[in-house]
Amino acid sequence: VGLAIGIGAYILYGxxxxxxTTDVVQFIVMALGYFGLVGVVLLFxxxxxxxxxxxxxxxxxxxxxxxxxxxxxxxxSQDFHLRVHSxxxxxxxxxxxxxxxxxxxxxxxxxxxxxxxxxxxxxxxxHPDAASSEFLTSTLGPWAIIPTIAITAVIISTLDxxxxxxxxxxxxxxxxxxxxxxxxxDEATPRIWTIIVLVVxxxxxxxxxxxxxxxxxxxxxxxxxxxxxLLGRLLNKEDRHLGILAIATLVIVTALEAYGAQPPFxxxxxxxxxxSIITLLKRKN
Numbered sequence: 089v090g091l092a093i094g095i096g097a098y099i100l101y102g103x104x105x106x107x108x109t110t111d112v113v114q115f116i117v118m119a120l121g122y123f124g125l126v127g128v129v130l131l132f133x134x135x136x137x138x139x140x141x142x143x144x145x146x147x148x149x150x151x152x153x154x155x156x157x158x159x160x161x162x163x164x165s166q167d168f169h170l171r172v173h174s175x176x177x178x179x180x181x182x183x184x185x186x187x188x189x190x191x192x193x194x195x196x197x198x199x200x201x202x203x204x205x206x207x208x209x210x211x212x213x214x215h216p217d218a219a220s221s222e223f224l225t226s227t228l229g230p231w232a233i234i235p236t237i238a239i240t241a242v243i244i245s246t247l248d249x250x251x252x253x254x255x256x257x258x259x260x261x262x263x264x265x266x267x268x269x270x271x272x273x274d275e276a277t278p279r280i281w282t283i284i285v286l287v288v289x290x291x292x293x294x295x296x297x298x299x300x301x302x303x304x305x306x307x308x309x310x311x312x313x314x315x316x317x318l319l320g321r322l323l324n325k326e327d328r329h330l331g332i333l334a335i336a337t338l339v340i341v342t343a344l345e346a347y348g349a350q351p352p353f354x355x356x357x358x359x360x361x362x363x364s365i366i367t368l369l370k371r372k373n
Contacts, residue, residue, distance in 0.1 A: 121238030
């Protein structure tokens with residue numbers, strides 16, 4: 089709770105400038121204090137075997153598809169374009185994008201190898217979220233406090249970027265399309281939406297059973313709401329109707345995810361229903 093309040097404070101005070109400034113510090117801390125350190129440990133050490141190696145299990149196809157979906161959205165994401173357009177030059181933007189892709193590929197490989205290392209040692213986990221802490225404790229002992237601090241930087245870096253992007257989208261893309269007379273210089277609305285997003289994010293984080301389930305639910309909501317919304321724009325449907333339908337879909341799908349409903353390929357099921365309704369909406373004059 090204290091972490092969320094602190095993040096909200098510097099976003100409300102400094103906005104995009106505050107988020108990009110803290111991102112630099114957060115990246116250095118998490119790259120050196122967690123991913124770099126864990127990568128070295130993986131090369132020269134591993135958890136002690138406590139049982140027979142755990143046999144790998146294939147992921148369900150719908151989970152694989154959900155986890156692959158962000159690869160399609162990164163090039164067109166708001167957060168990516170904000171950072172590209174704020175670069176000092178086109179060269180800096182290209183270089184930054186290439187380095188970011190390389191770094192996150194390395195981070196992903198390190199994270200996967202942590203899980204594989206624990207499985208090969210026969211370490212049973214209560215839930216997947218415990219993999220990092222179990223690995224750090226078993227290999228670093230008391231020194232695990234260093235990467236633990238870096239993990240906090242990872243959480244902060246993710247949360248402040250998501251809160252900023254969400255509040256901007258809700259303020260300028262959704263709310264302005266719903267209001268009769270949007271005000272371009274309105275500074276109160278983005279701050280109000282920032283507080284709302286923080287409260288919702290905090291509530292979800294406290295209630296979510298695991299990070300993986302939270303990520304999958306977020307992807308389901310993302311696909312169910314945004315893909316049909318893009319279709320509505322392509323079909324030149326009324327912005328006001330699209331906004332109202334999108335928020336209704338957001339509420340319904342979020343409620344279904346919170347309830348635990350998991351029909352096969354649910355993201356595409358919900359998105360298909362949303363898209364079908366959009367095709368019936370009135371077109372712009």
